[in-house]
Amino acid sequence: MQMARSVGLFLVAGMAAGGAHGQGRPDMGKLSATGGVSQLEGAGGGGLVPWALITGYGSRDSWGANLHYTGVRTQDYTLATAGLAVGLADRVELSLARQHFKGSLAPLDRLAIRQDIVGVKVKLAGDAVYGQDVFLPQIAVGALYKRNKGVDGLGTLGVNKVTQLGAKDDSGTDVYVAATKLLLAQSLLLNATVRATRANQMGLLGFGGDKGNAYKAMLEVSAAYMVDRQMVVGVEYRQKPHNLGVDHEKAYDDVFVAWFPSKQVSVTAAYAVLGDITVFNPKRQRGAYLSVQAGF
Incomplete structure (x- = not known):
C-alpha cells in the first residue's frame, strides 16, 4: 500500500511539473531509442548501467514517462524489477522501482528479498542528439536511494535482516556521473558512468560489510550499435x-x-553474467534477461 501511494503521488507530481515546463501533453519529440531502456534500478539507460540520457520521449518543451518490468533468471536465482519513470523537459528524470530477488536452489531455495529504489537524474551539459559537431558528450548526475525491505525464507536460521548477513546498513544511496556520446553518423552510442557506492549486489544484500564500509568509485561502461x-x-x-x-x-x-517497434514500446533481451552471489551457491551466475517498457 505504501508503494502504491508513492507511485500515485509520484505520477501526479511528474505530470504537474511537466505541465509547468511546457505542454500539458507529451509531444513525443525525441528520436526513437534516445530515452534508452529501463535499467535494473529504474533509471533510463542500458540494462545494467544508467546513461546520461533522460527517459521518455518528451522534448525540452514537454515531458514523457514509462512503465517497465524486467526479469532475470540465472541457475540459482531470479530477479524481477518493476517501476516507472518520468522525464521532464529532457532535463530531469525521476524514477521508482521495486526489486524482488528469490533463490531457487537449496540451501537458499526459500530466500526472498525485496528492495525499493527512488532515483533522480539531472542533465548538466551537452546534448546527445544535437551535439554531433562537438566533442562534449551529454553529462548527467544522478542518485539512487535504496531501502532493503528485509529477508524472508531464512527464519529457521534466525535471519530476517540483511544486517544479520554482515551488512552494516539496510539502506543507502548510490551517486553517479554519466557521460553519453551518440555518434549518429556511425550509428554508435558510447557511455561511461562512475558510481560511488557501498551497495552489496545493488543493495539486495545491504550496504557495507565486514570487508569494507566506505564509498568506492566503480566504473560502468556501455557500447551500443544501432x-x-x-x-x-x-x-x-x-x-x-x-x-x-x-x-x-x-x-x-x-x-x-533492444527492439523499438514504436516509441510507445521497447523490448530488451540479454545474456547476463552476474558473478558469484553468495558463498552458499558458489558458482558464476549467468542467464537470460528480458525487459518490457511501455510509455511515451
Whole structure:
C-alpha cells in the first residue's frame, strides 16, 4: 500500500511539473531509442548501467514517462524489477522501482528479498542528439536511494535482516556521473558512468560489510550499435565492490538486443553474467534477461 501511494503521488507530481515546463501533453519529440531502456534500478539507460540520457520521449518543451518490468533468471536465482519513470523537459528524470530477488536452489531455495529504489537524474551539459559537431558528450548526475525491505525464507536460521548477513546498513544511496556520446553518423552510442557506492549486489544484500564500509568509485561502461531505427545491439560492463565475506561479489556484464517497434514500446533481451552471489551457491551466475517498457 505504501508503494502504491508513492507511485500515485509520484505520477501526479511528474505530470504537474511537466505541465509547468511546457505542454500539458507529451509531444513525443525525441528520436526513437534516445530515452534508452529501463535499467535494473529504474533509471533510463542500458540494462545494467544508467546513461546520461533522460527517459521518455518528451522534448525540452514537454515531458514523457514509462512503465517497465524486467526479469532475470540465472541457475540459482531470479530477479524481477518493476517501476516507472518520468522525464521532464529532457532535463530531469525521476524514477521508482521495486526489486524482488528469490533463490531457487537449496540451501537458499526459500530466500526472498525485496528492495525499493527512488532515483533522480539531472542533465548538466551537452546534448546527445544535437551535439554531433562537438566533442562534449551529454553529462548527467544522478542518485539512487535504496531501502532493503528485509529477508524472508531464512527464519529457521534466525535471519530476517540483511544486517544479520554482515551488512552494516539496510539502506543507502548510490551517486553517479554519466557521460553519453551518440555518434549518429556511425550509428554508435558510447557511455561511461562512475558510481560511488557501498551497495552489496545493488543493495539486495545491504550496504557495507565486514570487508569494507566506505564509498568506492566503480566504473560502468556501455557500447551500443544501432542496426536500424528499431534495433540496437550492445554490451555492458559494471564494476562492483566487495564488502561482504559471505558474498564474493564480482563485476556484472551482458550482451543485449533492444527492439523499438514504436516509441510507445521497447523490448530488451540479454545474456547476463552476474558473478558469484553468495558463498552458499558458489558458482558464476549467468542467464537470460528480458525487459518490457511501455510509455511515451
